Amino acid sequence: MLISITDLSDPRIRDFTQLKDVNLRKSFEAEHGLYLAESFSVIERALAAGHRPRSVLTNRHWIGRLHDILGVDAANLPIFVADEQLLTELTGFRMHRGAIAAMERPDLPSLQKVLKGSRAVLILEDLVDHTNVGAAIRSAAAMGFDAVLTSPNCADPLYRRAVRVSMGTVFSLPWTRIDAWPDTSCLKEKGFMVAGLALSPxxxxLPDFCASLSTKVQAGENPKVALVLGTEGPGMTKRALNSCDLLVKIPLSHGVDSLNVAAAGAVACYGVIQALKGTPARQ
Known part of the structure; x- marks a missing residue:
């Protein structure tokens, strides 16, 4: 159902008109239960995960492609069509990714459900940058982690930028919030070793940690790892550090003292997964 839009004050597109204000966007999404999926590839992944679109914003150039993606849903779904100049004014950038869909936000699964059957989970503690959240989730998915947990104060993985940077992997990789954080008793009860990534003496x-995991696997054990990433700069909170079974750091060269949190997460996730296969990655 195509609807032409010529005015950004049109109340029918209020799902999209708060894009530039992060704080207002977050409260608006929480109140109305929606998130934004930007680009055709992200929309396709959201639909494949069973998420339901509420409306779509695009320009006429992309209508045919959008109909192919939405299928029968396109007939009854509001598809708002605006010219490129208006879309740029709304979003703050030239929208070359095709479309933005307002999706109904699904209920988060329980922690017990997410942990069931998992051997490797990534915990994001208080990451405030949505780009880092999206990149960390994408890395966790790519390296073979089973799930992601976020602390109550972590940036929303379903915020527009986080979804885009994750390339929609936030829809395929199970995740939920761990409300009791930094209480890790629920993880330890299920046999997880909680390892915090921290620059601590x-x-x-990381190579030694991975080697120890690999040795356990080769001995017939089935170790489980919950890897914790702290926020950019300050790192993990003191309470979180104290709740870990051990701390792990990546050996660095050429005078580099630290890595971006998402980059560090990718390196650590790869090492842990290889170790859980019994073949730690060469360092």
Whole structure:
């Protein structure tokens, strides 16, 4: 159902008119239960995960492609069509990714459900940058982690930028919030070793940690790992550090003292997954 839009004050597109204000966007999404999926590839992944679109914003150039993606849903779904100049004014950038869909936000699964059958989970503690959240989730999915957990104060994985940077992997990789954080008893009860990635003098090197995991696997054990990433700069909170079973750090060269949190997460996720296969990655 195509609807032409010529005025940004049109109340029918209120799902899209708060895009530039992060704080207002977050409260608006929470109140009305929606999130924004930007680009055809992200929309396709959201639909494949069973998420339901509420409306779509695009320009006429992309209508045919959009109909192919939406299928029968396109007939009854409001598809708002605006010219490129108006879309740029609304979003703050030239919308070359095809479309933005307002999706109904699904209920988060329980922690018990997410942990069931998992051997490797990534915990994001208080990451405030949506780009880092999206990149960390994408890395976790790519490296073979089973799930992602976020602390109550972590940026929303379903915020527009986080979804875009994750390339929609936030829809395919199970995730939920761990409300009791930094209480890790629920993880330890299920046999998870909680390892915090931290630049601490007491931290073991990632290759040594991975080697110990691989040895356990080769001995017939089935270790489970919950890897914790702290926020950019300050790192993990003191309470979270104290709740970990051990701390792990990545050995660095050429005078580099730290990595971006998402990059560090990718390196650590790869090492952990290889170790859980019994073949730790060469360092």
């Amino acid at each position: 007491t931290a073991v090197l």
